[in-house]
Amino acid sequence: MHIPFSASPRTSLGIEWELELVDLQTRQLRGAATEILEEFAAKVGDQDAAKAKHELFESTIEVITGVCDSVPQALADLTGTIDVLRGLAERRGIGLMCSGTHPISEYNAQAVSVNDRYYRLVDNMQWLARRLLIFGVHVHVGVRSKDKAFPIVNALMSFIPHFLALSASSPYWLGRDTGLASSRSKIFESLPTAGLPYQLTDWPQFERFMETLVTSGTIESIREVWWDIRPHPNFGTVELRICDGLPTLQEVGAVAALAQCLVDQMNTQLDRGYTLPVPRRWVVQENKWRAARYGLDAEILVDERGNTRPVRAELADLVDDLLPVAHRLGCAAELSDIPAIMNAGASYERQRSVARRAGGDLSHVVDTLLEEMNTGRLV
Template sequence: MITFGVEEEYLLVDPVTVLPVPGAEYVRRAAGLGPLAEDDEVQDELLQAQVEVATPVCTELEEVGGHLLRLRHAVASAAEEHGCRVAMAAAAPLRDTSAVPVTRKPRYLRMEGQARQLVDEQLINGMHVHVGVPDPQTGVAVLNRIRVWLPTLLAMSANSPLWDGKDTGFASWRTIVFGRWPVSGPPPYFDGLADYEQRIDALVASGVIADRGQLYWQARLSDRFPTVEVRCLDVQLRADDAVMLAGLVRALVAVALAEEKAGAPPVRCRPELLQAANWHAARHGLNSTLVDPDGRSRSSGDVLYSLLAHVAPALAESGDEREVSSLVHRLLQEGTPADRQRRALREGGMPALRSLIVGDSPSG
């Protein structure tokens, strides 16, 4: 069974105003000392109003869901002890006039010196899925095959429509904010591992990025684990939606591995078209057309059904087909988390939005 794991980033907010609260150090320590999480499962992030959790390596989708619920509860309990709450939104819906302090780590401080305004506005939270691959060469081949599906995954995950108390007009404003860094968006097509490494070496040597950690491609090889890391996803309101997305990502990697072994040619999409498809997905979520892997504009429902058909063999083999398919169908019926945020704000104002993204428990 192909192994995988999930990382989620959470925002700490005031329980009344929903403004970001710089309490990450206390929350991280309290969560790590509590009965629900190990210390290394809860980490600092760039800004002091954010924390990140990481599941252990998993083989079953049920494991991922259980760990995410456990970690969400651990961080929520620690946050409540500190007088704040965890918001499961991928962008802060409100910001204070003063910037949230940067976490006092050398790498983060260098980033602050490099791009102060970008760092100040990095109040965005993602979900990263790591999927095990046999070796880096195979990992690059997987990247080449899954890159064409990244806009679809992004559209499905969209959960950041609000910024400074206003609707941005984008379903995933997080994607737009992240896109301002030098190396971001969908990765290019690579001519093998040597090409991948040469491009990265050239970027670091240029001095424009400080290190490999600033490769913010939406899919890349992990430098810490023997995995492909998919990073295009907004953090989710509900843990089961995160499980759905993790299952789809693992299935995409499984299909890519099978196709590579069989020698099937990958679908190649021009970088400018893939970038445009990504922007379109961030703009509309599932409320418009999507650009499919062949570059055609189709209804979002049709593209999602094509995705399910593409990964059906892998989902069937892992035993995840029924769960993932039912959650995809629910997503099509209810809309994305961005749609739910907009409905809450429209129907009940900021109190309803606060209840949705914070609630009594971040598990959704």
């Protein structure tokens, strides 16, 4: 099976941000995506209509940037789209917010978007698909050749706990505290083609693997492989899908900067003849669990001998290491937001703090998430 890869000539950037449509009276999710998207398309015209689209449920809209050169450009792109959507939503008594899960809404109350692909997904996956009331941020970073795609995917697996701990925002599920920092990551990986990627050696092995999945009827197309990190052949990118939904533009910028800097550094290392490290899968799996459970308080494995280190310290060192790359890419300010975000607390920490002050009333958590989305910054 031949899978062409549209190589990116530079370390370009694209961001996808899955937003919740929230009734401002009930604080529950509300299915209004179709009418909002129809009005959005009429307002912005054909060229920009694709910047907002349906997701699985009618209570979700995904906002998508174009191909951007820098994190500030991508954030400006997102802002322009969200400003239009916010006005259309507010006229309907709806607010926009983002978190890995909605604190109180139930999946069985959500209408599936009118789309044959989504209908097939629900028919095939049944309960696993019906409970996918989850929201994430996906970051695409350009890769200069298909030969680099899997070395970079494999090397990026070492940083799964860093991205997940920083973005964890789904402590609540169906109105209850799960005890996890990120319940979304555990819900999503229950799909048979989601979760940690297979550590494939090169592009031909990926083509053979995809051919097996398609021939066997496991998937219809490679779009149905939802790994935490995956190559995207059409865009010529590596796509990081591990992050929970992030409430603020500042946090989106921080994880986008981290992703772009890491991939750019790896691109350069490969150009210079370096061999990128491939972590042991059992180490990655354990570290993903630790980040999902403990978030920024996780102690993650740093080698195969069982030595551990706080993920906060790992993130702080990573920011320092990548700052020269960030200055070159024009995202030093966004990368430097990571320590400030850690000091303010990841979203799961902030949500629990609000819930404690409100005596467990999670509607106050929803109000705070709506406010954070509107403000756009924590610090």
